[in-house]
Each structure stands twice: as C-alpha cells, then as structure tokens.
Amino acid sequence: MTRVLGRRGSPSARTTPGGGAVARRLSRLTSRDPAAPAGTRRTRTGVTVLAVALVIFGLLPLASFQIPWVLPGSVDVVNSAGTLEVLGLCFIFAGVALGFDLLFGFTGMLSFGQVLYFAVGVYLTDIALSVWHWALLPAVALTMAAGFVLAVVLGAISLRVRGIAFAMVTLAFAQAAYYLIADNPHGLTGGDSGLVMSTVRLPAQLVGVVSTRNLYWLALAFLVVAYAVVWLTTESVAGRVWLAIRESEQRVEVLGLRPFRFKLASFVLSSLIATAGGVVYLLLVGTAAPSSVASTTVTVSILVMVVLGGAGTRWGAVVGAMVYVYLQQYLLKIAAEPSFTSLAAPLRVPLSQPDFLLGAIFILFILFAPGGIAGLAGRARAGIAGRFRGGKHIGS
Amino acid sequence: MSTFIAITVSGVALGAVYFLIASGLSLIYGLMDVLNFAHGVFLTLGAYAGWAVAAHLPAALPNAAVRFLVTACAAALGGAAAAAVTELLLIRPLYGRPVSQILVTIGLDLALLGLLLGAFGSNSRSIAVPSWLTQVTRFGSERIPNGDIVAIGTGIVLLGALTWFLRRTRYGIIIRAGAQNREMVRALGINVGRAFTVVFTIGGAAAGLAGLLNAVVFSGALVDPTQGDQLLIFAFIVVVIGGLGSLAGSAVAALLVGLVQTYVSFYAGSGSGLGQLGNMSVVLVLAVVLLVRPRGLLGSTA
Numbered sequence: 001m002t003r004v005l006g007r008r009g010s011p012s013a014r015t016t017p018g019g020g021a022v023a024r025r026l027s028r029l030t031s032r033d034p035a036a037p038a039g040t041r042r043t044r045t046g047v048t049v050l051a052v053a054l055v056i057f058g059l060l061p062l063a064s065f066q067i068p069w070v071l072p073g074s075v076d077v078v079n080s081a082g083t084l085e086v087l088g089l090c091f092i093f094a095g096v097a098l099g100f101d102l103l104f105g106f107t108g109m110l111s112f113g114q115v116l117y118f119a120v121g122v123y124l125t126d127i128a129l130s131v132w133h134w135a136l137l138p139a140v141a142l143t144m145a146a147g148f149v150l151a152v153v154l155g156a157i158s159l160r161v162r163g164i165a166f167a168m169v170t171l172a173f174a175q176a177a178y179y180l181i182a183d184n185p186h187g188l189t190g191g192d193s194g195l196v197m198s199t200v201r202l203p204a205q206l207v208g209v210v211s212t213r214n215l216y217w218l219a220l221a222f223l224v225v226a227y228a229v230v231w232l233t234t235e236s237v238a239g240r241v242w243l244a245i246r247e248s249e250q251r252v253e254v255l256g257l258r259p260f261r262f263k264l265a266s267f268v269l270s271s272l273i274a275t276a277g278g279v280v281y282l283l284l285v286g287t288a289a290p291s292s293v294a295s296t297t298v299t300v301s302i303l304v305m306v307v308l309g310g311a312g313t314r315w316g317a318v319v320g321a322m323v324y325v326y327l328q329q330y331l332l333k334i335a336a337e338p339s340f341t342s343l344a345a346p347l348r349v350p351l352s353q354p355d356f357l358l359g360a361i362f363i364l365f366i367l368f369a370p371g372g373i374a375g376l377a378g379r380a381r382a383g384i385a386g387r388f389r390g391g392k393h394i395g396s
Numbered sequence: 397m398s399t400f401i402a403i404t405v406s407g408v409a410l411g412a413v414y415f416l417i418a419s420g421l422s423l424i425y426g427l428m429d430v431l432n433f434a435h436g437v438f439l440t441l442g443a444y445a446g447w448a449v450a451a452h453l454p455a456a457l458p459n460a461a462v463r464f465l466v467t468a469c470a471a472a473l474g475g476a477a478a479a480a481v482t483e484l485l486l487i488r489p490l491y492g493r494p495v496s497q498i499l500v501t502i503g504l505d506l507a508l509l510g511l512l513l514g515a516f517g518s519n520s521r522s523i524a525v526p527s528w529l530t531q532v533t534r535f536g537s538e539r540i541p542n543g544d545i546v547a548i549g550t551g552i553v554l555l556g557a558l559t560w561f562l563r564r565t566r567y568g569i570i571i572r573a574g575a576q577n578r579e580m581v582r583a584l585g586i587n588v589g590r591a592f593t594v595v596f597t598i599g600g601a602a603a604g605l606a607g608l609l610n611a612v613v614f615s616g617a618l619v620d621p622t623q624g625d626q627l628l629i630f631a632f633i634v635v636v637i638g639g640l641g642s643l644a645g646s647a648v649a650a651l652l653v654g655l656v657q658t659y660v661s662f663y664a665g666s667g668s669g670l671g672q673l674g675n676m677s678v679v680l681v682l683a684v685v686l687l688v689r690p691r692g693l694l695g696s697t698a
Binding site: 110157160161164165167168169171172173175176179180182183296300303304307349350352353354355356357358359360362363366367370 | 425431486489490493495496498499500502503504505506507508509510511513514515625629632633635636640672673675676678679680682683686687690692
C-alpha cells in the first residue's frame with residue numbers, strides 16, 4: 001500500500017466532490033436511483049411506519065396495561081421496569097447495529113472490532129464518573145472526544161489493509177483493549193468483576209428505580225439520533241461513494257476519488273455511534289463488565305444483528321437488533337420457567353441456550369434468506385405486487 | 397540461563413500449538429477464501445473428544461504412551477469430523493459467496509459454543525493423561541517439560557507432513573493449483589469441491605490435536621468450552637502476520653508470536669502489574685508487521 005504514502009505528492013486539485021457531476025456518475029455505479037418514483041413512494045411509506053413506531057414506543061412507558069406471555073420482564077405489565085430496561089437495551093443495540101451497518105452494509109468493510117468503541121463509551125464514562133468523580137457532561141464530552149481520536153488513529157492504521165486482514169487487525173485492537181480492561185491497570189477498570197457506576201454526581205432524573213422511564217426515553221432518543229445521522233449520511237454524496245466503494249473500490253479510484261478518506265469517515269462515524277451507545281448503555285445498566293461490553297462476543301452479536309435484519313438497509317439493522325436483544329432476554333426468561341426446567345435434558349440443554357438458538361436462526365437465515373428480515377420483507381412485497389417485477393436480491 | 401532456556405522452549409511449544417491451528421486456517425483461506433471462525437470450536441470439540449475417549453479407555457491398555465496416542469487420535473478425529481460435516485452441510489451450499497461462508501462459520505461458532513456451555517457448563521473437565529507428560533526430562537543441566545517436547549514434536553511433524561502432502565501428492569498439487577487459480581483447475585475437469593472438503597478435514601484434524609495439546613500442556617489437562625475461541629484470536633493474528641494463505645509464513649509467525657508472548661509475559665508481565673502484557677505485545681507485533689508489510693511476512697504480493 002505505497003499509495004497511502006504517495007498521496008502526499010498527488011495534486012491537491014482533486015478535492016472531495018461537492019458537485020452533482022460526480023454524484024451522477026456514482027449513482028450509475030450503484031444500483032439504486034434516488035429519483036425513481038417507486039423509491040419515493042416506498043420512502044414515504046417508510047417514514048410513516050417509522051413515525052408510528054416512534055409514537056408507540058415513545059408513549060409506551062405511560063401505558064400500564066398487561067400483556068401475558070410476550071414480555072421479557074418478570075411482570076406482565078407493559079411499563080414495568082424490567083420490560084422498559086429490555087426495550088431500552090434493544091434501542092441501544094439497534095443504534096449501535098445501525099452504526100455497524102454503515103460500515104459493513106453500506107461501505108462493505110467487515111470490521112471485527114466494533115466492540116472496542118462501545119467499550120470506550122461504557123468504560124471511560126464509568127471511570128470519569130466513578131473513579132475521578134466528574135460531572136456527567138464533562139465525562140461524556142471526554143468519552144466522545146477520546147472515542148473520536150481513537151477511531152481516527154486506529155482506523156487509519158487498520159485501513160492500510162483490506163478485506164479479511166482488515167477484519168483481523170480491528171479484531172486484534174479490540175482484543176488488546178479487552179486485555180487492558182481485564183488487567184485492571186491502577187485499579188481503574190475493576191478487572192473481570194467490572195466497575196459499578198457511581199450515581200453521586202448524576203442528575204436526579206437518571207437515578208433510582210423511577211428513572212427507568214427516563215433512561216428508556218434516553219435510549220430511544222439515542223436510536224432516533226443514530227437513525228437520523230445514518231439516514232442523512234447514507235443519502236448524501238458521501239453515502240453514494242460508500243455504496244460505490246462497497247461495489248468496487250477500484251472503480252471509485254478510477255473516478256478520481258480517494259477511497260481512503262471515505263472509508264475512514266465511515267469507520268469514524270460508525271465508531272462514534274458505538275461510543276455514544278456505550279455511554280447510554282452505562283447509564284441504563286449502571287455497571288461495566290468486560291465480558292458483556294468489551295469481549296469479541298459483543299462484536300459477533302452486533303454483526304449477527306445486522307445480517308439477521310439485512311445488511312445495507314437501515315430499518316433492517318434496527319429490526320434485527322431489536323429482535324436479537326429481545327429474543328436473547330426473552331429466551332433466558334423462558335429457560336427459567338418451571339414447566340421448561342422439567343423437560344428432558346436432550347431437549348432442555350440446547351433450548352436453554354439463547355446463543356445456540358440465535359446462532360441456529362442466524363445460520364438458517366444465511367442459508368435460506370441471505371437478505372435477512374429486510375430481504376424477506378422485500379420478497380413478500382414483491383410477491384404481493386404480483387411477481388411482475390423481477391426483484392434483484394443483493395445476496396451475501 | 398536455565399530459566400531463559402525453559403522459557404524459550406515453552407515459547408516454542410506455544411508457537412507449535414499456534415502453528416497447528418494457523419496451518420489449517422491458512423490452508424482453508426488460501427484455497428477457499430474463507431476465514432473459518434468456527435475453527436475455535438473445532439479445537440474445543442477435539443479436546444472434548446480426547447477427554448471422552450481418555451475417560452473410557454479400557455484398563456487393559458497398560459502402556460501410557462499408547463493410551464495418550466489413542467487420546468490424541470480421538471482428538472484429531474473429533475476435530476476432523478466436525479470440520480468435514482461443517483464443510484459438507486454449511487460451506488458447500490454457499491460456494492461462490494465468500495462473505496456468507498464467513499458469516500455461517502460465525503453463526504456456527506455462536507451456536508456450538510452455546511451448546512457446549514449448555515452441556516458442560518463453564519466448569520473445566522480434567523483429561524486423563526499419563527503422568528509422564530507432566531514431568532520433566534533432563535538434558536544435561538536443563539530440565540525441559542515433557543509436554544513442551546510433545547507439542548514441539550507434533551508441530552514439526554505436522555509441518556513436514558503438510559509440506560510433503562502439498563508438494564508430493566496429487567491432492568496437494570490440486571490444492572496448490574486451486575489456491576492460485578480455482579477456475580482453471582475446475583476447467584481442467586478436476587473436482588475442486590472434493591479438495592475443499594479435504595482441506596477442511598485436515599485443518600479440523602490439526603485443530604482438534606491443537607485443542608488437546610493446549611489443554612494438556614498449557615491448561616493443566618483441563619478443558620472448558622471457551623478455550624478454543626481464546627486461542628483462535630491468536631491463531632488469526634499468526635495467520636495475518638505470516639501472510640494469509642502461506643504455510644511457511646504461518647510457521648514463522650507462529651514461532652514469533654509464541655516466543656514474544658512468552659518472553660513478554662514472563663520478563664515484563666509479572667513486575668509491571670499488567671498480567672496481560674504478553675497478550676497485548678502480540679497485538680503490537682501485528683500492528684508493526686502490517687505497517688511495514690501489509691501483506692504479512694511471507695504473503696504473496698498480488
């Protein structure tokens with residue numbers, strides 16, 4: 001990759017595209033045309049669905065009716081603290097998954113270190129609040145700044161390689177961070193047992209059992225902001241370049257653009273969303289433990305969420321994450337039910353492991369529905385439309 | 397001086413275990429462009445197969461060496477069987493979709509790890525091994541653990557066997573040709589699909605053996621469900637440092653990583669309060685190698 005070094009001497013006239021000419025050329029590269037009327041209609045339907053979902057989820061904490069069976073909390077009341085916390089987790093991971101989709105689904109870069117930036121969000125905020133006794137705002141500001149710098153530096157190093165090597169390098173950095181956290185340097189991180197968040201300097205609205213409702217809304221707000229950011233950027237000129245890089249990086253270079261900058265921008269933005277998600281996660285859950293916020297299994301979960309929902313689609317990533325987190329919590333609840341624990345071992349053992357079931361569902365999706373939930377929905381839509389349109393599915 | 401030699405031997409032994417894992421990963425990647433994330437579970441399954449067979453060996457087998465050999469064969473067979481089934485059932489339907497193939501191995505890793513945790517819990521199981529393995533042999537004034545010798549010996553044998561297999565046998569030649577140009581090999585009427593299965597099975601066998609050796613030599617003969625995935629990350633680093641798809645590169649990188657990790661954790665890890673410094677140093681080596689040579693030490697400059 002001598003090109004990276006050689007760039008310094010390249011003519012500065014090649015600037016980032018602002019005009020429509022490059023965008024038009026790029027839209028020829030990517031399959032979707034934003035001006036198509038069918039797309040506009042679908043976007044309008046999408047906005048309506050989003051708005052309705054937002055209103056329903058926004059008002060949920062005010063509704064105290066019962067729904068039997070389907071809720072993940074221990075009580076069957078919709079706005080019980082247990083259910084709201086699980087839904088809050090769903091929103092946080094939906095936002096983080098959306099950020100990962102920006103990188104993996106829209107730019108075509110398989111990072112295996114997404115958990116690193118999530119862990120920075122969780123741990124740095126926790127350390128600033130609980131060890132240094134900072135107020136919330138400076139703690140969050142420091143965390144976001146550190147997350148930004150880390151993403152720029154590590155992103156620039158990782159982007160020297162591409163494809164599988166890129167996945168491995170990002171994995172290695174994330175793993176180094178995991179070891180650092182597990183090591184408990186200077187007693188900062190609490191090691192394997194984790195670090196409980198000190199609530200002394202938190203605003204009163206975010207502390208105590210009644211705060212679950214506020215934290216739920218905070219998580220929902222995070223998801224809305226993440227969605228807005230991903231929407232705006234993926235529909236921008238930079239977003240077109242990302243799609244073009246996903247399809248063929250060489251062709252983007254031929255067009256006179258420098259993929260490196262766009263890839264770095266995608267990486268940094270995606271990482272920042274993960275960091276912000278980590279901050280909200282800490283406030284909601286109240287504790288940081290390396291196994292649940294810093295280990296590679298979290299990256300795998302995020303990847304599974306995105307692919308399950310449909311990589312390269314915004315709402316797919318959100319739905320995939322919500323389904324994943326909800327199922328994970330719900331299956332744990334089911335596994336503890338008395339009628340379940342009395343099952344025979346060959347049936348009980350696999351069914352009591354959410355990871356086994358989610359992994360199996362994931363494998364089935366890859367084999368039979370590579371477009372994920374979004375792809376299935378697209379197929380259903382095409383089926384309803386009378387199967388006249390030969391819908392092209394972007395697989396794998 | 398004797399400490400230094402003992403540490404060095406231990407580092408080489410760790411490198412040998414890494415090589416057992418990385419060689420399979422590298423072969424599979426070289427031929428099929430699939431990075432197998434389920435390799436860690438093959439490792440663990442191999443170790444459990446060894447554990448199960450060692451626990452049920454008839455008492456009529458008095459010879460400790462024979463008992464351990466049977467255990468090792470069981471581990472290799474366990475890993476190979478898991479890999480062959482994976483290739484036939486999950487990888488084969490996805491030929492031509494490399495990203496999906498990688499994703500399916502990730503899903504398999506998730507599912508099987510969940511299953512193992514459900515079946516065995518997070519408690520370790522102890523593998524019955526001959527006491528000779530936990531003793532030391534004197535070479536002059538040096539005392540070398542027998543487990544290290546077995547690990548190093550296995551690594552050398554595998555390197556020799558794989559080199560011979562790739563250079564001298566019909567399948568080896570098909571595999572090397574397939575790694576260079578799959579379409580051309582297929583056009584010549586050779587069944588590349590069968591070569592894929594062979595490569596996966598060999599990789600699985602080496603992984604199963606590595607799982608057993610790692611448990612016996614480095615984990616006090618204990619096996620637990622997450623062991624494989626912890627090792628897998630280092631094996632990935634070895635493969636990338638050595639150059640994806642290069643067997644010799646994997647061997648050199650495995651030795652390098654094993655030695656660096658062992659030296660750093662022994663000489664720097666204990667005093668500084670950073671017990672994981674050895675693990676972190678490996679990541680640093682990876683970063684440096686990639687900055688200097690993005691293709692890895694012996695990677696092809698395509």
